Amino acid sequence: MVQLQEVTLDELKHLVSDRAIQGETMLLNMGPQHPSTHGVLRLMLELEGETIINCVPDIGFLHTGVEKNMEAKRYEQAEVMTDRLDYLNTVGNNLAYCLAIEKLVGLDVPPRAQVIRVILAELQRIGSHLIWLGTQSLDLAAMSMFLYCFRERELILDILELVSGQRMMTTYIRPGGVWRDIPEEFYDAVQQFMAMFPTRIKQYHGLLTKNPLFIDRTKGIGVISAEDAVAWGLTGPSLRGSGVALDNRKTQPYTGYEEYDFEIPTRTAGDVYARYECRMDEFWQSLRIIEQGLKKLRELDGAPVRSSNRKFVPPPRSELGASMEALIHHFKLWTEGFDAPAEYVYMPVSSPRGELGVYLEGNGSNKPHRVHWRTPSFVHLQALPVLSKGLLVADLVAIIGSIDIVLGDSDR
Amino acid sequence: MGIEQKLANLGIVTTTLEKAVNWSRTRAMWPLLSGLACCAIEMMAAEASHYDMSRFGMELMRASPRQSDLLIVAGRVTRKMAPVIRRLYDQLPDPKWAIAMGDCASCGGVFNNYAIVQGVDEVIPVDVYIAGCPPRPEGLIHGILTLYEKVENERLTKWR
Known part of the structure; x- marks a missing residue:
């Protein structure tokens, strides 16, 4: 057992100014x-x-050791860990990890699976933004928003449960496709959500956008310029609020995002209100993507949802009784998994919070040599002291909400 | 027959002190507003409009431990967080209860490694364990009703 080193108070003195040590602040x-x-x-x-x-963030209270745990598991086993990183964006984490594996081993994904992935990722984006909206407005004393947002989020969770059997930790996206085809009720459930949600977005706008109490606490608070935002490594809506239209879905399209017609909403003010407006606009863009996705999905009815590359994807149950080769593949994949070459890949995707990247390094065996997550929350937290300097404690609450951090994402 | 019936006509119900106090304890049990990880989101969902935990006397989550009766440990407890959880538990005024929500808080769950405490019962006494990763809001509500059952059957001599 390694002994932990005690940190003395003197060693921490550099974190605060001399005035604090003398008791002036x-x-x-x-x-x-x-x-x-x-x-x-x-x-x-x-x-x-x-x-x-000054504001010094102290993180690590949720350090879970996910990266180290993933090294001890086979590629397909390690996927359950990815759900629990950023627990508001579970589908997106699965997607990033599976895309990294597919890039590492060169695995194809059938078009139908790609469309399902896009629809679910966008539904999850709406769900994540709903939690952000609910908690941010709860912090700013708009209690009813919290209740409304969670009401709509239940519908998204119902859809996820319909396809995967789990509300939050779906592990539905798998290397080489998705777990299995969506049920027929999926179309109706998504269509119902799509029909209902626009009126709800308008309700949210009605409650907050022109609300003087909300504007007073958000406009001109936590301002960051475009140059500073880029320099501090902000991504996602936190960066787009400063006027930089950067999104991995556009710049490095993955899983077929280049075929969809959507825009990247931006604002130039760079304050909490601008970031709020960006995320509210993203609701509409996500709905647009889902609508196009549903149309594509209808055209691809009956197409396969998992790759036919049997070295990486287990064969369907129906083949096992008839084909010796299928049985061998099944046995191999479920006992020792697949090997990945001794190479490394970096796969960035656009999570609701910003750029979520997976660095995956293989060593020729069936377990990853190193997995590293470039998580947006971790990077955004370093900008918190800059954003909050010179403001009031009450403003800090609004700023924390506006950079949309998830501590599971940040501490890993 | 007897005095109870006569009193009932006057609008008086007789019971034992034990029953009356235990009943009142279960009808307004305020949990501490403290979430750790994924389970906290499901805890919030249970509190919100769809599952509406206020049906069970829990509409109020207090952010201060000194105003709460129940600590719901929702999520994985890390080695860095464990002393904080213990401190929060110590700050709850008696009588107090604790629920370990989810697999991580109950036994470490999928995370068997250097960072995670393998079950929050290493740090604080736990009354009810809820399985699931994360448990559904129904699971949490079931756990809370199980706790109520336990509280209602507590003996006067063992009151905390």
């Missing part, structure tokens, strides 16, 4: 159990009156 601890830190984030605030002079 106040040090305030926020979290890790705090309703507005969106999880187990701890912030050490240096305050002068109520003004924030």
